[in-house]
Amino acid sequence: xxxxxxxxxxxxxxxxxxxxxxxxxxxxxxxxxxxxxxxxxxxxxxxxxxxxxxxxxxxxxxxxxxxxxxxxxxxxxxxxxxxxxxxxxxxxxxxxxxxxxxxxxxxxxxxxxxxxxxxxxxxxxxxxxxxxxxxxxxxxxxxxxxxxxxxxxxxxxxxxxxxxxxxxxxxxxxxxxxxxxxxxxxxxxxxxxxxxxxxxxxxxxxxxxxxxxxxxxxxxxxxxxxxxxxxxxxxxxxxxxxxxxxxxxx
Amino acid sequence: xxxxxxxxxxxxxxxxxxxxxxxxxxxxxxxxxxxxxxxxxxxxxxxxxxxxxxxxxxxxxxxxxxxxxxxxxxxxxxxxxxxxxxxxxxxxxxxxxxxxxxxxxxxxxxxxxxxxxxxxxxxxxxxxxxxxxxxxxxxxxxxxxxxxxxxxxxxxxxxxxxxxxxxxxxxxxxxxxxxxxxxxxxxxxxxxxxxxxxxxxxxxxxxxxxxxxxxxxxxxxxxxxxxxxxxxxxxxxxxxxxxxxxxxxxxxxxxxxxxxxxxxxxxxxxxxxxxxxxxxxxxxxxxxxxxxxxxxxxxxxxxxxxxxxxxxxxxxxxxxxxxxxxxxxxxxxxxxxxxxxxxxxxxxxxxxxxxxxxxxxxxxxxxxxxxxxxxxxxxxxxxxxxxxxxxxxxxxxxxxxxxxxxxxxxxxxxxxxxxxxxxxxxxxxxxxxxxxxxxxxxxxxxxxxxxxxxxxxxxxxxxxxxxxxxxxxxxxxxxxxxxxxxxxxxxxxxxxxxxxxxx
Numbered sequence: 032x033x034x035x036x037x038x039x040x041x042x043x044x045x046x047x048x049x050x051x052x053x054x055x056x057x058x059x060x061x062x063x064x065x066x067x068x069x070x071x072x073x074x075x076x077x078x079x080x081x082x083x084x085x086x087x088x089x090x091x092x093x094x095x096x097x098x099x100x101x102x103x104x105x106x107x108x109x110x111x112x113x114x115x116x117x118x119x120x121x122x123x124x125x126x127x128x129x130x131x132x133x134x135x136x137x138x139x140x141x142x143x144x145x146x147x148x149x150x151x152x153x154x155x156x157x158x159x160x161x162x163x164x165x166x167x168x169x170x171x172x173x174x175x176x177x178x179x180x181x182x183x184x185x186x187x188x189x190x191x192x193x194x195x196x197x198x199x200x201x202x203x204x205x206x207x208x209x210x211x212x213x214x215x216x217x218x219x220x221x222x223x224x225x226x227x228x229x230x231x232x233x234x235x236x237x238x239x240x241x242x243x244x245x246x247x248x249x250x251x252x253x254x255x256x257x258x259x260x261x262x263x264x265x266x267x268x269x270x271x272x273x274x275x276x277x278x279x280x281x
Numbered sequence: 282x283x284x285x286x287x288x289x290x291x292x293x294x295x296x297x298x299x300x301x302x303x304x305x306x307x308x309x310x311x312x313x314x315x316x317x318x319x320x321x322x323x324x325x326x327x328x329x330x331x332x333x334x335x336x337x338x339x340x341x342x343x344x345x346x347x348x349x350x351x352x353x354x355x356x357x358x359x360x361x362x363x364x365x366x367x368x369x370x371x372x373x374x375x376x377x378x379x380x381x382x383x384x385x386x387x388x389x390x391x392x393x394x395x396x397x398x399x400x401x402x403x404x405x406x407x408x409x410x411x412x413x414x415x416x417x418x419x420x421x422x423x424x425x426x427x428x429x430x431x432x433x434x435x436x437x438x439x440x441x442x443x444x445x446x447x448x449x450x451x452x453x454x455x456x457x458x459x460x461x462x463x464x465x466x467x468x469x470x471x472x473x474x475x476x477x478x479x480x481x482x483x484x485x486x487x488x489x490x491x492x493x494x495x496x497x498x499x500x501x502x503x504x505x506x507x508x509x510x511x512x513x514x515x516x517x518x519x520x521x522x523x524x525x526x527x528x529x530x531x532x533x534x535x536x537x538x539x540x541x542x543x544x545x546x547x548x549x550x551x552x553x554x555x556x557x558x559x560x561x562x563x564x565x566x567x568x569x570x571x572x573x574x575x576x577x578x579x580x581x582x583x584x585x586x587x588x589x590x591x592x593x594x595x596x597x598x599x600x601x602x603x604x605x606x607x608x609x610x611x612x613x614x615x616x617x618x619x620x621x622x623x624x625x626x627x628x629x630x631x632x633x634x635x636x637x638x639x640x641x642x643x644x645x646x647x648x649x650x651x652x653x654x655x656x657x658x659x660x661x662x663x664x665x666x667x668x669x670x671x672x673x674x675x676x677x678x679x680x681x682x683x684x685x686x687x688x689x690x691x692x693x694x695x696x697x698x699x700x701x702x703x704x705x706x707x708x709x710x711x712x713x714x715x716x717x718x719x720x721x722x723x724x725x726x727x728x729x730x731x732x733x734x735x736x737x738x739x740x741x742x743x744x745x746x747x748x749x750x751x752x753x754x755x756x757x758x759x760x761x762x763x764x765x766x767x768x769x770x771x772x773x774x775x776x777x778x779x780x781x782x783x784x
Binding site: 083085105106107108109110111114116118119120121122123124133134137138178182 | 394395396397398399400401402403404405406407410414415418419494
């Protein structure tokens with residue numbers, strides 16, 4: 032297929048006179064794993080939220096599968112796009128199984144296989160009857176991912192999904208997400224401020240600053256330092272840490 | 282006590298009906314308003330502020346305020362609104378219940394984690410689905426706590442509905458306070474408290490059911506609540522057509538006469554209900570509108586109050602004047618005078634050698650007048666003072682109980698008294714004659730509602746009471762209820778009075 036999974040055309044979004052997203056044009060190919068990186072307030076989360084109409088652009092267009100989503104039904108659109116965010120937002124009064132099955136239920140589709148959905152995010156099917164409060168933070172976010180995938184959409188938007196987790200959990204969950212991405216042939220966009228995470232998980236890294244894209248390259252190109260001062264500054268830290276760790280290991 | 286308990290079931294029924302209706306109306310208003318307010322901070326501030334303001338008005342005053350308000354409204358749309366009874370009570374209680382419901386619905390909705398709401402949007406919930414699946418269940422425990430508070434308040438405050446002529450558990454409370462029958466007060470209080478406790482318990486069951494997501498617990502609570510509501514309202518199912526409502530103002534004589542009338546009507550085959558503790562202004566309007574069917578009024582009250590007259594005609598001229606006024610205007614039925622007066626009079630100790638106010642006037646400069654708290658400000662006092670040229674050495678105001686003691690102990694030599702007061706008989710006081718006819722007359726007269734004016738069966742049951750009650754008998758009956766020892770019930774006093782009318 033020739034059309035991109037997601038495309039922005041001169042999209043901008045301003046809050047109280049300040050540009051969060053400033054005339055951004057961007058094409059994201061099917062099955063790519065893209066990391067959106069930048070400092071807080073660089074506009075990366077807003078850019079993500081424009082994709083499922085949690086936010087609407089002031090100018091420009093956003094296209095999903097080649098169609099302008101301004102003319103799409105936002106409810107149907109969101110049910111077809113997985114969305115995972117830092118605060119997880121599991122429904123505290125619903126069981127794990129009910130949380131995971133919410134999108135099919137809303138859409139009036141047949142109930143999903145909860146056990147399979149749990150296993151694919153690395154959780155035991157025994158957890159199905161639990162309430163979210165009875166799970167650890169990492170388990171909760173795995174349920175959040177399972178819920179996002181239950182819509183059976185091919186586009187997965189993740190807004191700092193590992194932000195509140197400890198380093199070990201972050202790492203294993205990152206690997207789980209990458210595996211799901213590959214197995215299910217998803218198009219994944221991961222917003223993160225952790226460059227090391229972006230470098231290790233993504234095929235393509237987009238660096239944002241003040242609402243604009245300031246770098247757009249593969250992890251290898253970024254590490255080579257060919258992509259401008261903002262990107263170099265962000266890459267410098269993990270690169271230096273990696274070198275020091277390598278020195279320690281020798 | 283058993284007699285006090287016997288009259289409770291119909292009162293519980295109407296009490297529960299009123300409280301349930303007020304709660305239902307408050308929920309119908311409060312839930313959507315709370316929902317709207319939770320999303321609009323300005324509406325939330327305004328509506329919660331308004332409900333809070335209402336809450337600062339004492340319950341009794343709020344009920345009283347609705348009376349003129351509804352009268353004005355009724356006049357505006359050309360009549361048809363009942364300013365007394367169910368409607369004002371319902372409106373006041375609804376306003377009262379609104380605050381806790383509104384405040385807790387808003388708090389419950391605003392307390393939901395924003396991340397959960399964002400997730401609800403992100404998974405593609407429509408606004409309706411979001412409300413039903415996320416917001417309502419998450420806000421429900423807090424909202425239910427507010428509903429419980431409102432229910433307990435409403436059941437308690439519904440006792441005040443008695444004062445606007447709606448029968449409630451306030452009836453035995455207010456009547457008991459007035460005639461110092463503590464068993465009546467207790468029966469009303471305990472019944473109202475039990476109702477509130479049971480309701481609170483069942484609502485608590487529902488609240489726990491919602492909080493723990495146990496549907497069966499919620500349904501059990503709701504089912505029991507509905508069952509209780511139906512059970513409580515069962516006495517209302519008895520046919521109302523033959524039911525007569527007898528009104529009474531808030532003092533012993535009125536309670537006794539209401540029971541006397543009630544006894545006669547029961548013998549004539551009517552089912553009888555009582556509305557007691559009516560205010561003086563409220564009683565006649567309640568009769569006019571048919572909320573009550575019959576009550577005893579005093580001629581002077583109609584003459585100066587509703588008819589706005591200031592002259593002091595003879596007893597018969599006043600009765601004739603009232604009959605003409607009724608025929609021309611209110612169309613209520615004047616059954617007739619009962620034969621005694623409850624008028625202001627001057628009384629002195631026995632064996633004082635005085636027989637009339639003329640006798641008193643000669644000795645007044647050496648004597649002290651004891652008066653109740655308002656007598657010296659009333660037109661009755663000015664009328665006799667000017668007619669007889671009364672000049673006392675001193676005048677003192679007392680509360681009624683102390684006034685009689687002051688007369689007995691010699692601190693006062695003459696007192697203002699009500700002519701049918703039982704203490705006149707008990708203390709063997711002499712009521713001074715009024716040869717100049719200066720004191721306005723307060724003949725007890727039996728009035729019936731317009732719809733009873735042509736009801737021959739009804740009037741025939743009451744006519745035998747006309748001119749059959751002497752002031753001495755009324756004093757004795759009043760005293761038997763008012764005295765501190767060997768107190769009689771109004772029912773017993775009424776039975777005795779009934780036996781006297783048959784002599």
